[in-house]
Amino acid sequence: MDYDILISGAGPAGLCLARSLSGCGLSIGVVEPQPLAALETPAYDGREIALTQRSAQQMRALGLWERIEGYEPTAFSALRDAQVLDGHSRYAMRIDHGLSRHDELGWLVSNHLIRRAAFAEMRAAQEQHGDITLLAGESVAKAHTDEQAAHATLASGKELTARLLVAADSRFSGTRRAMGISADMHDYGRSMLLCTMTHEAPHHHVAWEWFGYGQTLALLPMNDAPETGAHRSCVVLTLPHHQLDGLENLPAPEFGVALTARFSQRLGRMELASTRHLYPLVGVRPHRLVAQRFACVGDAAVGMHPVTAHGFNFGLLGIATLSDAIRSAQLNAGDIAARRLLADYERAHRRATLPLYLATNLVARLYTDDAGPARLLRGAALRLAQNFPPFKRMVAASLSGSH
Structure with a gap:
């Protein structure tokens, strides 16, 4: 067996999973198509990531928060309140931080800084415990599993085995596809342009x-x-x-x-x-999150529409759920890829993510429909939500990760 756990993808999800599992007696391999230099110093990519309070705690526990503050002392920006506007109206549904238990709903930080800090923390764990092997410039081309092991063939032709294979290689995961797991993909027919702007007000x-x-x-x-x-x-x-x-x-x-x-x-x-x-x-919902000796995490487990800003938060939540289960199994000399363990992870992560995934798609369809009846319904729904405090408290809890 080459590794106990083989992770396909060294984005934030794959790196955080490797960092979380390091030090518990498992050998971990991480396969990533990008070259080492791109992982060490990722370029700015336009994306600001909204972190819930729960995710902020996980970032601190993993060491990422402190590293990012070391890179840029003003990197974390408070997300105090949120507002939703419709059409040409200046009327807005306002979600005030006072509806939560915190001074802010959450935090914003640049994605490239998360990637940089996650890689640095993975490297630090690697140096401390010697249990992580990074295979940069490689990708999983073929994969299958049996009762004894997961088998992966890399693009270079190298063959690897592991007790557990984890896909963390984006919502369009090639590893998930190689394992024969299909997904529903909702193409919204639109693209997003992201950038930083300065403004007077x-x-x-x-x-x-x-x-x-x-x-x-x-x-x-x-x-x-x-x-x-x-x-x-x-x-x-x-x-x-x-x-x-x-x-x-x-x-x-x-x-x-x-x-x-x-x-x-x-x-x-x-x-x-x-x-x-x-x-x-494009929103993506895999039909399964696990298979025999296989699991999906991060965007490979659920690719959210960004309107609720929950993609990375769900990624961290899934990583915590899976890594806690694996650590517990390892501590008790159990099988880290047991069917029951993986089924429990799938059930918990589905329960945490599927309702918001479906609700997000519904909201996105309604609020991008510009037909006359839809415009009336959009405005009415917004005013009803603004004047219904229980709904606003639920949204505040979701944004802050307090529910």
Whole structure:
């Protein structure tokens, strides 16, 4: 047996899983197509990740929080409140942090800093315990399992065996597909353009989700720029893909004018402060999360629509559930890939993620339908939600991870 656990994918989910399991007497292999340099110093990718309070605790426990603060002292921005707007109306459903038990609903931090810190923590665990092997520049091409082991053939032709194979290689997981697990993929027919913008008016650390007619705008409040003091936000513009082609390549000044107009000047003049990044909008729900000596984590387990900002949070939750079960089995000399263990993980993670996945798809369909009847229903639903405190408390609990 080459490894006890073989993880396909060294994104944040795969790295955090390896870090979480290090030191409990298991040998861990991590396979990743990217070269080592890209893992050590990941490039800015436009994404700001919203962390629930529960996820913030997990980040601290894994050592990532302290590392990120060491990289950038102002990296973590408080997400105090949130508001949802519809169409041209200035009326909004407001989710106040006072509805939760915290001074903020959660935190925002750049994805590339999470990746950098996760890799550094994996390296530190590797050096301390000597139980992690990183195979950079490799990928799983074929995989199957039997009663005795999981078998993986890498793109280079190298064959590996493990007691447990874990897919952590994105919502479009090739490893999951190699294991014969199908998935429902919902292509929303849109793409997201992400970038950092500065703006004249302060955001007061309020996140926006603005379902306009023909577009969706999200604003994720960042801390003011340390060099200039300018107000900053991560902006997410969602449009049919062909409508983004021109915007993606506009010169920076014209792009700022265009975004200022799309935000109806509600934040004053806006200016581009980063590179721009484009991502297709596709939700993915695998039909199974586990198989014989196999499990999915992170986006390979559920690929969320970003409107609820729960993708990475669900990833961390699944990692905690699976790693706790594996550690317990290892401590008690049990099988770390036992059918019961994997079935319990699947059941718990499904219960935690499936209701919000389905509800998110429902909301996304309603609030991107610009037909007359849908517009009336959208506005009515928003006003009803704003004036129904139990619903708002439930949303606040979901955003903060307190439920």
